[in-house]
Amino acid sequence: MKNYSIGDMAKKYGVTVATLRYYDESGLLPFVKRNAQGQRIFTDDDLGYLEVIDCLKRSAIPLKAIRQFMAWCVAGDDTLPKRHAFMIEQEAALEAKIKVLQANLAFLRWKKWYYAHANEAGTEQIFFKPGTTQVDPKWRKKYLAEHSEV
């Protein structure tokens, strides 16, 4: 079983050693051992944990929640129901988040189309209801018609 220094792990996960120390202090790495000199040592056994942390962090889960989960991980089999529930919860949360982002993406694409056309016309005026800066709904309909067969 190979050992890894904090510097190795920092490179592997694309963070600074300061960040890893901060994670450790924050309770995200309750599994790290120390050598005789007090230096952190990571092992192959830890790589699975780090993968989970990485996933949760990229999903913008707060450190506090990750800490809780990791505490359960090192606490042993008694916490398996809690860890299972945690995954179910995070799955639902992430699905919801993705749905929101997909709606946002659709909106950005409409706006991109809008600016492409405004740009071509040289002015946004072509879209406005007379006397306002509100987009005439007919343009939105036109866009949706052009992009429905996708």
Add this chain to the structure above:
Amino acid sequence: MKNYSIGDMAKKYGVTVATLRYYDESGLLPFVKRNAQGQRIFTDDDLGYLEVIDCLKRSAIPLKAIRQFMAWCVAGDDTLPKRHAFMIEQEAALEAKIKVLQANLAFLRWKKWYYAHANEAGTEQIFFKPGTTQVDPKWRKKYLAEHSEV
């Protein structure tokens, strides 16, 4: 054209009036006018802008970037190319973000499956390579086989 108070908009967008004031101070709302008493007034013309801000905020775009975009919006037709480029950029960024989250979701689902089975067995040990706490790759393969026909 209807007018709306800051309180109206706060309700409509599910934020506090303090947050809206903060957004205004931060340059996100360069379009808001004031009445004789110095109170902010929002109009129907502004609703389109707020929709964009809402979308960008939900996509975790920093206020700084949103401020830049809004400045271009009020600057007039000269900034149309920049606004078009902004949308193209944000679309790409959001697509990338969604891809990451979808990969994370797949990972969480595997972990959910893992904990469902560990839970059933009463122990995580069933997954480990002997003498380690590393998951034997055969389980991952089993999971993928069971979930490939989706």
Add this chain to the structure above:
DNA sequence: CCTTGACCTCAAGTATACTTGAGCACTTAT
């Protein structure tokens, strides 16, 4: 031997995005 490099702790600083509080103005209902 002594400098370089990687590690350590602890404390303070930074960035972002708000939130809260103090003190004041104006409108409206009792």
Add this chain to the structure above:
DNA sequence: ATAAGTGCTCAAGTATACTTGAGGTCAAGG
């Protein structure tokens, strides 16, 4: 006419997630 409700500014406080700096240990190479 006075109290409640909504609005205002400005300053300070909070939460999260790091980042930076000071000061020190230890092992290896020239």
